[in-house]
Amino acid sequence: MTDPIDSSAGLQRRTLLQGTAGILATGIAPFVHAQEKIVLRYLGTAVNQDKAIAEKFKADTGIEIQYVAVTTDDVTKRAVTAPNSFDLIDTEFFSLKKIVPTGNLKGIDTKKIKNADKITTLFTKGEVAGKAVGDQGTAPKKVIYLEGEKSKKFAAAPTQFMSLIPTVYNADTLGIRPDLIKRPIGSWAELLNPEFKGKAAILNIPSIGIMDAAMVVEAKGIHKYKDKGNMTKAEIDLTIKTLIEAKKAGQFRALWKDFNESVNLMASGEVVIQSMWSPAVTAVRTKGIACSFQPLKEGYRAWAAGFGLPATLSGKKLDGAYEFINWFLDGWAGAYLNRQGYYSAVLDTAKAKMEAYEWAYWMEGKAASQDIKGPNGDLLAKAGAVRDGGSYEQRMGGIACWNAVMDENEYMVRKWNEFVAA
Amino acid sequence: MSAPNSSAHAPSPSVHAVKAWWQAAPFALVFLLFFLIPLALIAMVSLWNFNEYELIPAVTLRNYASLFEGCSQLTDNGDLCVTLNTYLSTFKFCLLVWSITLLIGFSVAYFLAFHVRSSTMQTVLFVLCTMPFWTSNVIRMISWVPLLGRNGLVNQMLMGMGLVEQPVEWLLFSDFSVVLAFVHLYTMFMIVPIFNSMMRIDRSLLEAASDAGASGWQTLWNVVVPLSRTGILIGSIFVITIVMGDFVTIGVMGGQQIASIGKIIQVQTSYLQFPLAAANAMILLAVVLMIIWGLTRLVDIRKEL
16 A cells, blocks of 8 residues: 555655555556646536536537546545546535645636736725625635645635635525425425424535534524534534434425435425525426525535646646636636526626626516526526525525534534434 | 365465465455454544544543433433433334335245246336436435325325325334335345345255145244255344444434434534544444344355355
């Protein structure tokens, strides 16, 4: 197990995970490229890996993007254990607490990023339209800057080097079936309302699911957390206890882990209320089934993903990766993502590539003046419809907390298993 | 394989011993590379410490200790601790699935072996049994979901016939659906070995039993069952090891809210808690080995084969 570590010179010997990494990496045939042709291996979740984006980028620059699609958990796992198996990583900000200390990521030089200063203040300052938003959990502003290019530490104040360049982000809330609930839903507390016994579901990704549960606990007035994204052991106990009680009372129909699972649960009517992701709500709707992404008075749980560069990337590939990031922030991809219901990191450039009526619907919360179509031409909303949650400022301004990795992560996972086993 | 023969009239035992070693070498090597070494690594990692992003090779028993933490008393909710609770639920599924698959598997094998006369027909029916295996496990499992759901076909039928007023909820995401899926998926692992050992039963034994005045049941119980026990044992080992380690079926059919050891290990690996997962895996391995050891006490599998 020592051999592969030597190959990734300069890295901590104790970091045995990287030993496994080396083994994995050597299992992958070394990429040999002709001088002019660059292929970037893009590691991320399937959600963000759109074929159209790769095709457009190749048409524009000649650089090929090769998607490596794995789950959110596996993105982190590979970043920690197999840093040489990708050239560009697309991961969530909360994973950084695990990845950055390994030294497997290199700081991104913002001097080489054309639109770096236009990245929304949500990331750089934690503000939307000049107003601070909730920063509980792993808020991007806490982890976006590194002390230097090779640093394993986050910087408290802005520096030249960013850990990730934000790509997409959004704020999650409960998804409901208005046709089956038939009354307004306005609070996270409804998730555990016995009225929906046997018809509710929660996310079975422990670190995210527990935050949703915490939103419920706060909404029910059981406890006020100092930081929902970084609970104490006692707070974890309390949150899990609430979940176990609900589970024993038969509240949950199922737990879900995967995008499609949540779509199926909702579309089949097995579940009428559940924590949900915005594109999953869209997916239920395109099946012709009523589903809303319900704004709630306690606010949203936000998440954000971004591009990172592996520490070992160099030469032409590194230039190619920078070119891709620059291209990505240049508007075409941003507009594409905005039309899917996500938000793009640089709003100005995306706006330039969208029609005025699209921008008004997606970003300003105005009624659609004509039919709204997704990037692939599917009808998403008829003229006159208004986006759930309103404008960008309303939605992103309503962030209560961010997806996070807690200090007590190990204990939390153990307690979560207790919930699943109860 | 030639070892038992050669020992009888071996000119020089040492030459044969060398030959035997050579014959065993390829498989031993594969076994060593892909089983023993990884297993040793897992055992080693299970003793390591870790944090969010690295494994620390310092021997500690904390992973094992944390598995059994709180197991000496009931939790606040009156449950056993997670580990015991999970093992109990896994054992429950094991027992249910094992007995049902055994019953069905034995019956099907018996029918194929003794009631179907022509060997062509036997082959045709046997292939028919394996046919579902041409699609993937997960697909076969998921296809139950629209059938058993709240608005699924079964509930529509029951309500249409006026048998129930409200949709039956326990059909899906319940112990019932988990056992159903397991039985559907793994009965074949019982049928094949039992059928195989039944085909090797000397038919004259059945005639002898009948001549001696044994009834059908007596023949079945005193002749067929004892002579098929190798098959039963092999089938049982398949089914039990699969159910003990499963996390996909229990996850999909149980609505992700039924615990299994496999599921816990999977969650731990996805959170980079490899040492905890390794400790869990070692314990699971020990438990499964004990079950198999217990089973092989009942049948001397080497002698029977």
